Structure formats: C-alpha cells, structure tokens
Amino acid sequence: MEVTSQLKWNPVLADPTGRRQLKPRTLGKTMVMDKGLGMLAFQDLLHTSHAHVDMIKLGFGTSPLYPQAVLRSKINLAKENNILIYPGGTFLEVAVRQDAVDSFFCMIRALGFNSVEISDGTIQMDRRTRNELIIRGLDEGLEVITEYGKKGWGSSIELSELIETVLIDTELGASLVTIEARESGMGVGIFDGQGKCKDEELNRVLTSISGDQLLWEAPLKSQQVHLINSLGPDIHLGNISPDEVIALEALRRGLRSDTLFLGTRKD
C-alpha cells in the first residue's frame, strides 16, 4: 500500500490535455447528483473520487428522508473533501410553496449544508422572490447556485430570459447558473426528446453568455462527450451519476476514445 502511494504517473499520461486544474478549481467543475446513496457508498465515492468532485446535490427532496445522523455525516464528509453540498432546488420550491422558507434555511444551516440551489423548475416564481432567495442564501453564509429552466417535457431555453437570469443572478452573488436537463437529460432545455443536443440553441446561448457562469446538467455519456468535444474539457457539468465520476474525468482529460484527440500536450 505505502509503496504504491509513492509512485507518480507520468503527468502526460495522467492528463494528456495538460490543462486540468486541481481543486479548488475555477474551470471544469463536476456536480454529482446523489439520489439516496447509503453512507458506505458515499464514503466509497469520496474515497475514490474526491479529487474529481466539486459539488454534490442531494437530488430534489431526498434530504429530509435520511436518518439525520446519516445526513449530517454526508454533509461533513463532503465538506472535509472541499466539496459544496446542497439539497436539490425542488426542495426549496416545496418550501416556497408551503410558506416555509425560514424553516428551510434554518434547517439547512443547522445541518451544515454549505450551499443552496435556487430554482423554479416546477413552480412559478417572480423575479422579486428569486432575488430575495438569492440574497437570503448569501446572508445565511451559503454559496448560492441558481438554476434556469422548466422541468416540463419539451421545455426550451428562452434566450432573452436566460440572459437576464444569468445577469441578475450573478450580479446578486450566485456563483453559477445551472441549465436544467433533469435526471433523464431528455426533452428539456438544450436536449431533444432523444437526449440529443440542440446545437443551434447551445450556440445561441454561448454567443451571449460566458460559459464559465453556466453549469450544464448532462446526465448521459453521449451528452458529456458532445459538450466536451464542442466546448472543451473546462465546461462545468452536472447531474453526473456517482458511478460515472471517474469515467467523466477520463473524458475531460482525453483518456477515452471519444475525446482522445483533445490531448495535445507534448511535455
């Protein structure tokens, strides 16, 4: 064990692109969606892959369904590994609908979450409420990540609305704006009913908005490959399945056939 831990891969083999930042990184962040991993699976994930995980979202309203000791252990372990951890945006939408926003923030602060997602994927939310929630999250000492897009099948991106959302959210202090693609990655946002990327929409978005402010939900391998080959390995990607973290990292570094020609490093 000790002997192997002292061995070092030739850097050209470990990262043929030569551009992968170490944590805490500003480019190429990976968000994992955890839909209910047990503590041992969660420990295993971080033991193996912590270097490649920047954010963990406890999907939708799964957070209150854990034994509290397990939830606290997950949150603590994520933080020990310099990972942002937050409940899915749907859980906050439930709180808004139930008029329980104070109680939501009180609880997530007490549990130790270090970030929050603010979304309106399912409910209607006016701009003023969204602003108040972003400011509230920041006042609570949380990193705020927002989300743009509706969850309904066939929903698409309204460019002017997205531009305004990114502008205002980030000006208020949100660190990233997630682009909705759900767990399925199909029939929503930039993905058509088969999960194929609508490139014209993608290009329209990127002519107006800087890509480093956007976190693309891209749960399918074909989507990760397409986005990395089109936009480069430094894009932020989310809704990655826990068992696909290392495979995604291999794609980012050109260590898989699908992206091998990204590797240009010669040193």
Ligand SMILES: O=C(O)[C@H](CS(=O)(=O)O)OP(=O)(O)O
């Ligand atoms: O927005 C998401 O990707 C998730 C998962 S799904 O839409 O329910 O499939 O929801 P969230 O509430 O952000 O975890």
